[in-house]
Amino acid sequence: MFGKKKNVPQIDKEQLELIQNAQKRIKQKKRLYAHFVVFLIGALFLILANTVLGIGKNFKIAEIEWFVFAILLWLFFLLYHIFNVFVTHKFMGKAWEQKQLDKLVALQKNRIEKIKTELKKEAPHIAKSEVYNEQLNNKKTQELTIIVAAAENNAIGKDNKLIWHLSNDLKRFKTLTNGHHIIMGRKTFESFPKPLPNRTHVVITRQQNYKVPEGVITVNSLEAAIEACKTDAQPFIIGGGQIYEQAMNIADKIELTRVHETFEADAFFPEIDTNIWKETSNTFHKKDDNHKHEFSFITYTRK
Structure with a gap:
């Protein structure tokens, strides 16, 4: 009736944060992949719509077919999407960056406090050593x-x-x-x-x-x-x-x-x-x- 309580593996906050970030990145890449597929299909559709179906066949901009501008504009958004994923890493977000900065500041504060504590402990020994060395030097004369x-x-x-x-x-x-x-x-x-x-x-x-x-x-x-x-x-x-x-x-x-x-x-x-x-x-x-x-x-x- 009463089974043994299963041990639930504990994940520390930093590991959990890495997992969450990895999940965000996977989603971001999936969206980018979907965007790329849609871009290819959409570009092909625009070309067929103009050349086969004759949609907007007589509409040109600077003697260039309108669908070319539409595809180039769409390509720009795709490139921007790629840049965000692989260069700026927008998936991390401003909140994550601020959190990392706060962590670094906290770590530095802890290090400074440790150094201060160690110096307080060592100060009497250092002072004693300096006095001893001074006495020793005086004695040697x-x-x-x-x-x-x-x-x-x-x-x-x-x-x-x-x-x-x-x-x-x-x-x-x-x-x-x-x-x-x-x-x-x-x-x-x-x-x-x-x-x-x-x-x-x-x-x-x-x-x-x-x-x-x-x-x-x-x-x-x-x-x-x-x-x-x-x-x-x-x-x-x-x-x-x-x-x-x-x-x-x-x-x-x-x-x-x-x-x-x-x-x-x-x-x-x-x-x-x-x-x-x-x-x-x-x-x-x-x-x-x-x-x-x-x-x-x-x-x-x-x-």
Whole structure:
């Protein structure tokens, strides 16, 4: 009694429109074909009517039989009909043309809205990328370098003093830092008898109104110290242990003097992670009269 409901194929509006247009065109061509057949029969009838039946035999226009003009006029209408079908496509009509134009406008509006939506989504990422690139470019103009002498157990000092005296290490320190800003903690600064010549000292301290000689810059953070060195293409961080630890996350290079012994100490250099740092040079020095310990000059750059 109750049969299964038949699935009625669904035709979307665009397909339906194409079918309707095709039907209109078929009708138009059928009319044109009928017009052509009627024209042939009618032309033949006019000729026979004049020549056989004698209708209007004596009626002429400019010495030409009247039926010739009648056939030519009819031919003109036939040609006009053909032109409409195959050239101007009148079967589509003004309403169809306007509808197609409206569709195109709607499609363009949709595309514009999609582009606007995508741009709104991407704008924060683009802005962030531009800021990042700007920061990266600014960073590339400055190479922040850690310079340190550390033992095999990473010892760097005891009682705010150096544990060893290596003449070549001191010469290297002087050569590399000469003419640059040197960033240090308060205790490191206080370990100097006086400020080092031909270098700009930037001292990090939490003490308020900390007294320093003229020309020495005081700040309260590593970030502020780096900002104070923005005119220097290669500022150096020279200690102590806590400052080194903070700087390991942002430095571009490490100039390390590795002393090949272990020492008792109260200040240590952080462990160098070789997943982050790449060794680019290594020069070994043996013991001699001026150096009681073997040591190596090693350069690391951030990967």
